[in-house]
Amino acid sequence: MADTFHLLLHGFSIALTPFNILWGLIGVILGTFIGVLPGVGPALTVAMLLPLTVKLDPTGALIMFAGIYYGAMYGGSTTTILLNTPGESASIATALEGNLMAKNGRAGPALATSAIGSFVAGTIATVLVTMLAPLVIEVALKFGPAEYFALMVFAFTTVSAVIGSSTVRGLTSLFLGLFLGTIGIDGQTGQSRFAFGVPELLDGIDVVVLAVGLFAVGEALYVAAYSSRLEEKIEQLKGSLWMSKEDWKRSWPAWLRATVIGFPFGSIPAGGAEIPTFLSYATEKKLTKYPQEFGKGAIEGVAGPEAANNASVTGALVPLLTLGIPTSATAAILLSAFQNYGIQPGPLLFQSQADLVWGLIASLYIGNVLLLILNLPLVGIWVKVLTIPLPLLYAGILVFATLGAYSLHQSVVDLLTLYVFGLLGFVMRRWDIPVAPAIIGLILGPLAETQFRRALAISQGDLSVFITQPISAAVLGVSALLLIVPLVFSLVRRA
């Protein structure tokens, strides 16, 4: 423990250099800005900025990306509360009560409880990451290819089958991503797969093009076609920002409960920040002394979900940094940022890149403080962002989105691929097929394949290696249960 403290102090000495503070500040400002914009999530932002990483040093770039990642969680709540259009999916639960509070002229306390709650949960979760990561590494160092493969299968199962409205559509999205992941040169034999002689495809499909295509182009096509002519009503920010004594008394237990709910969901690869926000909302609704206020703007219903989503996104850094396994679309793109530098997150990262990892973790503490300042006294500025007219907003998003894709290889082929993925994104959005599993499949698929083939090379082709090793067997067993149990339930219900 003393050792961890020492490493963290060292991390602060890196995170507090002027340049890294600057990158962190740029990250949280961009993140908040993006979070506030309706329709633009953190995954898209990090993806658009990924091509920049070639010019920055890895520590600075990753500190900036981490800032965007959780800055967007803070910013998203502002949009949700004032516009009732969740900026990202983890804010849906907040929308239930937050927008109603704003309608009742209590926008100030709603924004305050979500910002302070995000800060409390984010900071506690960062402490937990700091303490937990070294422990996970101890275990992870003993993992072989079979265990890694099993953990990746688990991550695939949770992000595609457990989350979302339909197991079959989640799995379809996942396997589309896995298919895209097989395109290009096979890393182990040098054989080209599904490239059809197109030289641009030999390098494989870049996650930037897929993520930007699905999120930015697909979203723009969808919104233009289906909701660009709708009237939007922005709630006014009037009255005091301050929370009354009563508000505080009702908020803080909700923040703490939500942290306890949110953190594990992020840190065991159980994917997504949506489930814990809904769980927290349900918990608060059950425990409140003011059940009559739920559905009319209860402050606990804002405090809980907002804290839960921050705890969960911070928790997601544990599997990402210690195992190299992303549990959300944004985490998957962060993983690809590491890969751009030739760095593979995993237990060895904490030894080979100790400066980077601990600098990054220390920057989370600093970032949360910066975000509290950015989101409370300066909330008025962000409210103005909401008044950007839709045509200019989406035109601007597409300028930056296509820039991100084009600057990868200065190639029109990437722009065409981007449009194709945009059409795919439109279809997936319209017919309710989730996009996150496809992105995770694309980035994690080739890694899973490598681990699978390594495991079999070690076992000399004996497939039983996955079920004779206890950890691998247990993880694969749980994944199978997660897939089969809901299926059986639905069959039983129908019978």
Place this chain on the structure above:
Amino acid sequence: MKAKPAEFIISVAIVALGAAVAVGTTRLSGGGGYARIGPNAAPAVVAGALILLGLWLLYEALSGGWRNAIADSPEARGEHSFLTSAFVWVSVGLFAEMLLIDRAGFVLAQAALFACVARGFGSIRPARDSAIGVVLGLGVFLFFVKFLNVNLPAGWLKPILGTAGI
């Protein structure tokens, strides 16, 4: 029970993609060495899974529609009905950019994209939108070329940007 056309088409497309991957897989070499697992193993699994999932979707589509899907009518989703012109304008913007970027250069291509997308979202001020597009494109161009040393095509504006020392 009649299936919704879109669900039917998507389901069949997934099956077809799986079949295409399966055909492609047969052209890949199998595993050698100790692993006995080669570059064709993962595509084979993907092909099988896509075919199965496509058939499953097809079954759902034919037996009352995909389960738990969002509402079919835009009104029930709180949206307006499909606006073809909006969809087309956004697409036109993206294709205009593809055609222009290597010839006319980054700034003009982004300005065209900006104006078309804004039009697609209902803006009726093409001159203003084009102007904003030029300014935005120019700002991004200068930032990338000057500050990040990332090369972007100057195109037709090369004489102007060139004399400005860029």
